[in-house]
Amino acid sequence: MSLKIYDTLTHEKRAFAPLKAGKVSMYVCGPTVYAKAHVGHAMSSLVFDVVRRYLQYRGYEVTHIMNYTDVDDKVIRRANELGMAPTDLAERYIREYDHHLRDLGILPAHANPRVSREMEQILHVVKGLIEKDLAYELDGDVYFRVSRGKDYGKLSGRAREDMRAGARLEVDERKEDPGDFALWKATKPGEPAWESPWGNGRPGWHIECSAMCLRHLGEQIDIHGGGNDLVFPHHENEIAQSEGLTGKPFASFWIHNGMMRMGGEDMAKSTGNVFTIEAFLDHHEADALRLLVLGSHYRSPLTFTGDVISQAERGLERLRGALRPARPSTRAPLEIAKALRNKDVQARSDFESAMDDDFNAPMALGHIYELVRAINQAREAGVSSDTLEEAQATLRVLAGVLGLRLDVEEGEKRDIGPLIDLLIEVRSRLRQEKQWVMSDLIRDRLSELGISLEDSPYGTTWRSR
Secondary structure, rough: OOOOOEEEOOOEEEOOOOOOEEEEEEEEEEOOOOOOOEHHHHHHHHHHHHHHHHHHHHOOOOEEEEEEEEOOOHHHHHHHHOOOOOOOOOOOHHHHHHHHHHOOOOOOOOOOEHHHOOOHHOOOOOOHHHHHOOOEEEEEEEOOOHHHHOOOOOOOOOHHHHHOOOOOOOOOOOOOOOOEEEEEEOOOOOOOEEOOOOOOEEEOOOHHHHHHHHHHHHOOOOEEEHHHHHHHHHHHHHHHHHHHHHOOOOEEEEEOOOOOOOOOOOOEEOOOOOOEEHHHHHHHHHHHHHHHEEEEEEOOOOOOOHHHHHHHHHHHHHHOOOOOOOOOOOOHHHHHHHHHHHHHHHHHHHHHHHHHEEEOHHHHHHHHHHHHHHHHHHHHHHOHHHHHHHHHHHHHHHHHHOOOOOOHHHHHHHHHHHHHHHHHHHHHHHHHHOHHHHHHHHHHHHHOOOOEEEEEEEEEEEEOO
C-alpha cells in the first residue's frame, strides 16, 4: 500500500508523491510568541513530528521548516502591557518553546525563521504583488485584492461575498473590498517599524509565512501544515498571495491537525483556556503527552482531561513493561517462539499499513499493543532471550517511528539493576526459609521506590513504574 494523505484543499485522501523524488519539503506554521505555550501548541508540533518521522522511516529526505511569529498585534500589545520591547518578549518565549520541543523529544526543524529577521524577503514579496496589480497601497498600508485572487476561497470552501479576513484584521472602510487583507501596515505609536517604499511600518500576519516559505523552501512545496484553526483566513490568504505571485500551485498537500479541547472549548491563549506545556511537564513525563496525542487521529479534536492523561501514562508503562528480560527458563514450546516471530513480522506490516492510511497513529499504536501482548505472553511461557529480544527490537523501532522513548530509563536501570538483583536474591532466600515478614518488607520497600516485583514459577523479575 502506498502512502495516502488527506488533503484539506481537495477534501480527499490522495497518494503521496513528492515534487522531487526521494525528497519532501514541509512547512509548518509555528506559534505566535507572546505568552507561555500550551499543550495545544505541543499537540500540533507532536503531530507533525510523527508525520516527519514516518516519512523518514519510509526513506524520504525531509526538509522541515517551522516559523515563529514574533511581529504581530498580540506580541506588541502584550509587550506594551509589560513595558518591554516586543523583540525581547518574543525572544523569551521562543527560547522557552525551543526548550519544550527538546523535552518533548520533537526533532528540531531544519530552520526556524522568524518574522523580524525576514523583512527583506517580505518587502520583496509585497512589491511583487503590487507590480502584478494584486495589491494596492493606501496611505502607507498595502492590501491584497481578493477580487483578483484566482479561486480565492478554495481551501476553506467559503464564498468570497461571505468572507471577512478574520479576527486579526481591523475593519477599514477605505479598502476597495471589505475582504481585502493587509500585507503591510503603516506604523502606529508604540509599535516597532521597518522602512519600506510605502513608509515605515510592519508586515501583516499572512504575508509573513508566504515570504518565509518562499525563501526557505521555494515556490512550490510538498506539505504545508498547521492547526485547522488556520485554514481561514491564514492559509487561505497564503495561497492567494503565493500563487498570485508565482503563478504556480503552492502546496501539494495541506495537512491540518484538530484542536486540543479543555472544558468543552478549544484551548487558546486568547481566551485563557489553557494548560501550559510547562505545567504538564512539571507533573508528567513528556512521552505521556505524546502517547495522549497518538491516541486520537491527528485530524480529530482531542479532549484534555486528567483521565486521558492517566490512561496515557498507563499505556506508556505497558509499552515499557514489554521490554523486560526473558525469565530464567527456556521451557517454552517451539510453537510459542514461532507464534512470536510471526506476530513480529505481522506487527511491522500492520503498523505500516495503518500509517500509510493518512498517518493513522491510533490504529498503528493498536498494532504495537498487539505485539506487546504477544511479547508478554511469550515471556510468561518461558521463551528464550534471543527470540524475545528480536520482537523487542521491532517494538523499539515501531515505537521510535512514533517518537516514543521506551528506553529513556535504561541508564538508570543499569546503575541500580545489580543492587535490585541482589535484593531479589536475598528475598528468594528468605522465602525459601519461610521468613515471610522480611521478604515482604523488601517487596514493599521496593514498591515504595517505584520498583515492582513479579513472581512466577520461573523466578522473580522487576520493572520500574
